Amino acid sequence: MSELLLSAQHLTKRFGGLAAVNDVSVDLFRDRIHAVIGPNGAGKSTLTNLLSGDLPPTAGSIRLNGEETAGHAPESISRMGLGRSYQKTNIFLPFTVWDNVRLAAQSRERHSPWNPLHWVSSARGLARVNERCERAIELAGLTHRTHTVAATISHGEQRQLEIAMTLATEPTVLLLDEPLAGMGQAEAESMVALLQRLKKDHAMMLVEHDMDAVFALADQLTVMVNGQVIASGSPVEVRNDPLVQAAYLGEEH
Amino acid sequence: MRLFSLDLMDFANFLIQLLNGVQYGLLLFMLAAGLTLIFGIMGVVNLAHGSFYMLGAYMAWFFTAQFDSLVLAIMLGTVLAVVFGWLLEWGLFRFFYHRDHLDQVLLTFGLIYIFEEVRSILWGDDVHAVQVPELLNWSIPLTDTLSYPVYRLVMSGICVLLAIALYLLISKTRLGMKIRAGAFNREMAEALGINIRLIHGVVFALGVGLAAIAGMIASPISSVYPGMGSSVLIMCFVVVVIGGIGSVRGALVSALLVGLVDTFGKVLVPQLAGMAVYMLMAGVLLYKPEGLFKQ
Amino acid sequence: MSSPKATLEKLPRGVQILLALGALALAAFPFVPMEGRDFYLQMLTQMMILAIFAMSLDLLQGVTGLVSLGHAAYFGLAGYALAFLTPADNPISLWWSLPLAAAASGLAALVIGFFVVRTHGIYFIMVTMAFAQMIYFLFFDNKALGGSDGIYVYFKPDATAVGLDLEDKTHFYYFTLAALIGVYLLLRRILFSPFGRALSGIRVNEHRMRAVGFGTFGYKLAAFTLAGTLAGVAGYLWAAQTGFVNPELMGFHMSAHAIMMVILGGMGNFAGAIVGAFAFEYVMHFFKDLTKHWQLLMGTFIVLVVIVAPRGLLGLGERFAARKGDQP
Numbered sequence: 001m002s003e004l005l006l007s008a009q010h011l012t013k014r015f016g017g018l019a020a021v022n023d024v025s026v027d028l029f030r031d032r033i034h035a036v037i038g039p040n041g042a043g044k045s046t047l048t049n050l051l052s053g054d055l056p057p058t059a060g061s062i063r064l065n066g067e068e069t070a071g072h073a074p075e076s077i078s079r080m081g082l083g084r085s086y087q088k089t090n091i092f093l094p095f096t097v098w099d100n101v102r103l104a105a106q107s108r109e110r111h112s113p114w115n116p117l118h119w120v121s122s123a124r125g126l127a128r129v130n131e132r133c134e135r136a137i138e139l140a141g142l143t144h145r146t147h148t149v150a151a152t153i154s155h156g157e158q159r160q161l162e163i164a165m166t167l168a169t170e171p172t173v174l175l176l177d178e179p180l181a182g183m184g185q186a187e188a189e190s191m192v193a194l195l196q197r198l199k200k201d202h203a204m205m206l207v208e209h210d211m212d213a214v215f216a217l218a219d220q221l222t223v224m225v226n227g228q229v230i231a232s233g234s235p236v237e238v239r240n241d242p243l244v245q246a247a248y249l250g251e252e253h
Numbered sequence: 254m255r256l257f258s259l260d261l262m263d264f265a266n267f268l269i270q271l272l273n274g275v276q277y278g279l280l281l282f283m284l285a286a287g288l289t290l291i292f293g294i295m296g297v298v299n300l301a302h303g304s305f306y307m308l309g310a311y312m313a314w315f316f317t318a319q320f321d322s323l324v325l326a327i328m329l330g331t332v333l334a335v336v337f338g339w340l341l342e343w344g345l346f347r348f349f350y351h352r353d354h355l356d357q358v359l360l361t362f363g364l365i366y367i368f369e370e371v372r373s374i375l376w377g378d379d380v381h382a383v384q385v386p387e388l389l390n391w392s393i394p395l396t397d398t399l400s401y402p403v404y405r406l407v408m409s410g411i412c413v414l415l416a417i418a419l420y421l422l423i424s425k426t427r428l429g430m431k432i433r434a435g436a437f438n439r440e441m442a443e444a445l446g447i448n449i450r451l452i453h454g455v456v457f458a459l460g461v462g463l464a465a466i467a468g469m470i471a472s473p474i475s476s477v478y479p480g481m482g483s484s485v486l487i488m489c490f491v492v493v494v495i496g497g498i499g500s501v502r503g504a505l506v507s508a509l510l511v512g513l514v515d516t517f518g519k520v521l522v523p524q525l526a527g528m529a530v531y532m533l534m535a536g537v538l539l540y541k542p543e544g545l546f547k548q
Numbered sequence: 549m550s551s552p553k554a555t556l557e558k559l560p561r562g563v564q565i566l567l568a569l570g571a572l573a574l575a576a577f578p579f580v581p582m583e584g585r586d587f588y589l590q591m592l593t594q595m596m597i598l599a600i601f602a603m604s605l606d607l608l609q610g611v612t613g614l615v616s617l618g619h620a621a622y623f624g625l626a627g628y629a630l631a632f633l634t635p636a637d638n639p640i641s642l643w644w645s646l647p648l649a650a651a652a653s654g655l656a657a658l659v660i661g662f663f664v665v666r667t668h669g670i671y672f673i674m675v676t677m678a679f680a681q682m683i684y685f686l687f688f689d690n691k692a693l694g695g696s697d698g699i700y701v702y703f704k705p706d707a708t709a710v711g712l713d714l715e716d717k718t719h720f721y722y723f724t725l726a727a728l729i730g731v732y733l734l735l736r737r738i739l740f741s742p743f744g745r746a747l748s749g750i751r752v753n754e755h756r757m758r759a760v761g762f763g764t765f766g767y768k769l770a771a772f773t774l775a776g777t778l779a780g781v782a783g784y785l786w787a788a789q790t791g792f793v794n795p796e797l798m799g800f801h802m803s804a805h806a807i808m809m810v811i812l813g814g815m816g817n818f819a820g821a822i823v824g825a826f827a828f829e830y831v832m833h834f835f836k837d838l839t840k841h842w843q844l845l846m847g848t849f850i851v852l853v854v855i856v857a858p859r860g861l862l863g864l865g866e867r868f869a870a871r872k873g874d875q876p
Contacts, residue, residue, distance in 0.1 A: 527685050
């Protein structure tokens with residue numbers, strides 16, 4: 001039985017009268033990919049935001065590595081071992097790939113901003129940070145772009161950079177929000193291979209629209225419509241679920 | 254101030270301070286409403302907003318001296334201010350809607366310099382008094398010794414009327430609906446055929462007009478002096494921060510709050526002088542850093 | 549909406565050489581025989597002090613991306629600290645009064661920063677201005693604190709322990725130059741430290757910084773406090789040099805001038821702040837000498853800079869280079 005790393009129970013998020021996420025529960029296990037799919041507006045991004053701390057839930061609980069994190073700040077959730085990539089590329093455009101990932105890697109050092117030692121030492125000289133950074137860039141397949149400015153690399157490479165930054169903090173739980181967004185065929189295949197490699201040692205939640213990738217990668221599948229879970233189980237089960245076929249998969253395929 | 258053994262004197266004092274606080278608050282609202290609308294709808298911060306107040310006051314003084322009538326001066330001044338606001342938006346501000354706040358801060362700071370100097374050239378640097386119109390130059394007696402100037406009540410009355418007019422304009426008219434649509438989603442509004450450029454011009458001119466009117470009606474009370482723009486601007490900013498940017502309702506509540514806190518603060522705890530309002534702002538910032546009514 | 553711009557951090561060789569030459573020129577200046585030497589010495593000293601002030605703001609604005617319209621509060625407070633500390637009949641020692649005054653500014657920055665740093669964008673601009681005005685009025689309205697008339701600093705601080713007589717204009721000049729170079733080197737060091745890198749990250753994308761685990765509130769507050777402390781160093785020197793402090797030192801105009809100085813030369817590398825301070829002061833003196841209505845010229849100058857060169861001379865240079873690159 002795989003280790004349960006993140007357990008979200010009965011999450012609800014209301015905006016005024018509208019429940020963007022309504023009584024949603026999700027469990028993430030080590031070495032497993034849990035894909036969340038659904039039409040636009042189903043609440044998938046909101047769910048991801050609740051788990052990463054970008055939004056506080058109206059109700060429900062989230063346990064990460066045993067600790068309650070609902071309503072905590074994103075930075076403290078990140079420090080507890082959660083990494084999140086964004087659907088809309090959220091990188092440091094003016095910096096090089098190296099500097100992008102290096103910053104993420106540096107955060108793991110837990111420096112206090114009030115420690116004068118870190119005001120005068122050299123950031124380049126942090127060996128552990130550099131190692132972490134190099135490893136993350138290599139994992140994400142961007143070594144050939146290390147010293148290129150992020151704004152000038154291709155869209156697909158920027159999505160890889162998204163992943164690299166997420167990996168640089170050495171998280172145990174990964175939330176990936178549409179990592180294949182806007183990618184061509186070849187790039188998507190690369191990314192799927194990368195995600196497959198990442199499965200080991202991580203508990204992953206994957207929000208995606210690309211059904212080929214989803215069925216290639218997912219161990220567990222949850223379908224959301226209008227903020228609620230309408231089906232959850234193995235890909236085969238979900239695929240054959242009449243509710244799901246009616247609501248979603250029928251139109252997509 | 255004891256509530257239960259109500260001394261008539263105490264009550265009269267309280268009433269005076271209350272009316273003063275409300276009057277100050279309403280005046281601040283006139284300025285804050287324009288500032289918050291302009292920022293909420295066009296995304297421009299305008300440090301020179303206080304200059305419009307100052308220019309209004311100087312216009313009131315100048316035209317009253319020319320025409321021997323404050324009322325006429327205010328009417329003329331309002332027209333000039335609105336036209337000026339329209340031209341300023343068309344000729345300068347509309348190029349800055351998408352610029353960095355930093356650029357807007359600098360631009361409007363440069364404008365402050367220019368406006369100050371223009372005023373200095375046109376009307377000099379002296380302090381002036383403006384006479385309260387004869388008709389309104391009396392006071393309502395409250396006790397044997399205390400009375401309240403009618404002009405201040407009229408000031409508040411005018412502000413209330415303008416506030417109501419603003420509310421009606423924004424919530425009940427088609428123009429108001431277009432303004433709200435433009436604030437909500439500019440591209441969509443344009444796609445629906447709303448002339449966004451016109452709306453921006455109207456909103457800006459409205460903001461300038463309100464600020465100038467505030468300066469004009471306040472001139473008999475506060476007198477007319479060069480630094481009056483900056484001192485009112487800072488209070489205006491505090492009001493907008495407490496109320497929340499883009500919310501006219503927030504500006505009203507916040508302006509009244511600030512007016513009352515400032516007035517009663519100075520009376521009850523004179524050692525703190527003007528600090529009370531800043532402490533209020535600090536308190537709000539701890540719990541609602543985006544203002545009480547942030548949309 | 550603030551756009552996260554890349555700032556020029558590594559100075560090109562040419563600029564480095566120019567900076568070094570500038571420092572040498574400043575060092576050599578007192579030896580050049582000329583008419584009105586004392587006057588120019590004082591003017592340059594003041595420009596150097598303002599350059600320190602501008603650099604302290606650059607840490608906040610150019611590096612961290614926080615536009616503070618109230619930075620002068622910390623400049624003035626340290627000046628007032630010196631004024632209060634200096635008795636009417638004796639100078640006090642530089643060695644404890646300077647750190648104390650700077651610490652006072654730093655403490656004020658810490659307290660105000662605690663409230664102010666939790667706001668963003670336009671709110672931040674407005675509340676920094678508001679709190680600075682609060683301090684301005686605190687001094688303006690209170691006779692006990694000097695009121696609108698201000699306070700005199702009767703003696704320059706005593707640094708005779710190291711053989712410096714700060715009453716001597718030349719000694720004071722060199723002390724200020726040393727302070728300028730010292731603060732510059734410190735800030736350059738900070739820029740490339742883990743702290744400085746984090747601040748740059750916050751400027752470009754604070755949201756992502758939090759998402760990868762940085763407690764950005766703490767970083768911003770530390771930057772705010774440090775910037776306030778360094779502004780205090782400048783303010784102390786100003787009070788010592790002019791012998792006089794008044795609330796205008798903490799006023800809105802002073803804060804806005806600082807922003808202007810930082811912009812004019814180019815933000816984010818501290819060298820630009822130095823250049824901007826000198827340039828701005830020079831322009832202002834030039835206009836003041838030209839006409840009584842210098843504010844009109846100053847205002848127009850500022851408006852033109854915003855329209856034509858919003859990222860300062862450096863920005864102009866970047867755009868020029870980019871356009872050349874577009875040509876076939």
